[in-house]
Amino acid sequence: MRQILVIAKQTFREAVRNKILLIFVILSLIAICCSFFMPVVGGSGERIKIVESMCLRSITFFGILAAILISASSIPTDIEDKLLWTITTKPISRINLIFGKITGFIYIIGLLLLIMGSASYALIRFAASRQDVQNGKELIARVKFEPSDLQVTGKSAKNIGDVYWIEGGGRGTSKWDFEGLSYKERPGELEIEAKLLVESKKRFTRKIPINIKIINPYTGKVQVESIEVSNNKPASLKLSTKTLEGSEKLTLVISPENPGDFIGMNSDSLKVFLGEKSFEYNFLKGLTIISSQFILMIVIATLGSTFLSLPVNILFCLFIFFCGNIIDFMRDLSTVINVFGAHEHDHGISDVVNKPNTIVFFLNYILKKPLLALSYVLPNFKNFNVGHYFIDSINIPYRKIFASFGYVLLYALICLPLSFVVFKRREFT
DSSP: HHHHHHHHHHHHHHHHHHHHHHHHHHHHHHHHGGGGOOOOOTTTTTTHHHHHHHHHHHHHHHHHHHHHHHHHHHHHHHHHHTTHHHTTTTOOOOOOHHHHHHHHHHHHHHHHHHHHHHHHHHHHHHHHHHHOOOOGTTOOOEEEOOOSSEEEEETTTEETTTTHHHEEETTTTEEEEEEOOTTTTTTOOOOEEEOEEESSSTTTEEEEEEEEEOOOOOOOEEEEEEEEEEEOOEEEEEEEEEGGTTSSOOOEEESSTTTTEEEEETTTTTEEEEEEEEEEHHHHHHHHHHHHHHHHHHHHHHHHTTSHHHHHHHHHHHHHHHHHHHHHHHHHHHHHHHHHHHHTTTTTHHHHHOOHHHHHHHHHHHHHHHHHHHHTOOOOHHHHHHHHHHHTBBOOHHHHHHHHHHHHHHHHHHHHHHHHHHHHHHHOO
């Protein structure tokens, strides 16, 4: 353990003296500050959302670059300078050397994250104070509840990729069940937010009406509301907590109002919010999740540095990071292809539902299988994305933090033993 800490301390000192770290700090602070001057279209809260989004993107971008360049260059540079040859002649195991390097890299990224995170929080607070928002209500973290069950039924019910499609006019319905809605512990309004895919036989229709039936399973009371939704844009409905009235469960039945109108959905398309949490604590949780992807990138870059040259290792890490950010696209390719195919028909999604296109089916089969297999091998960096939590003012659940570090641990258990094996066999003479 002492050897690991000594190597980590030495690695940290070398990186701090490296001018590239100072450049990353300066560029990240410039990018964070510039987010305040981005053009804003919309209400008073839009500037805060833009600042939050740009700050988190800047932290992620410069943090990932720093993690790649610092951790990918350390071992190859030490080999080139024959420093490792000197170290390995001493009673220091190569496993401790790798652990020490990784620990030192984590120290460096932690320092960079502290600087960028502090600057971002200060700017977000400053942006909120400049807005005409009473009591800073824009800086909140709403508690989101996931559906415990989703059932899609009806004559028009069709599954395309991971999206379920139903037609209006009584031809299809979706039933959503929510649990754990303790309105006594979380005073405030009950908010329902729908973000659906929309298709209609009326080609120029941008919005379609949908019916929402709100059912209290405890009292059996039913309330029917109607809202208009447009393609992949959130539409919300606010209700009094009296709707729950003694129940912690809620059932929502949603369907398009008119025949010829279609809505597409998955388990993330409908959200229920009840109660609020501290923004500061939520911001800290967000930084914690972001830091976990930096650790993952350090582990991958360290593995690459044991057998690749510096330029090749940097390209290898950038490739992994790029592919890791389009994994959702790889897995949802069938949905993308089918929705694209829908726009090639006169009757939109209805033609795809009733008679799938042969070319679309062929492309889906040829492209999706290899990409799907690759998506389960590469790390999915979308798992560390927290920007939407802040843009939508959503509290980050603890399971998201545990899942992020569990994901990193899984890849570490694969990459580190490989690093030890490769590094142990490598000659430095």
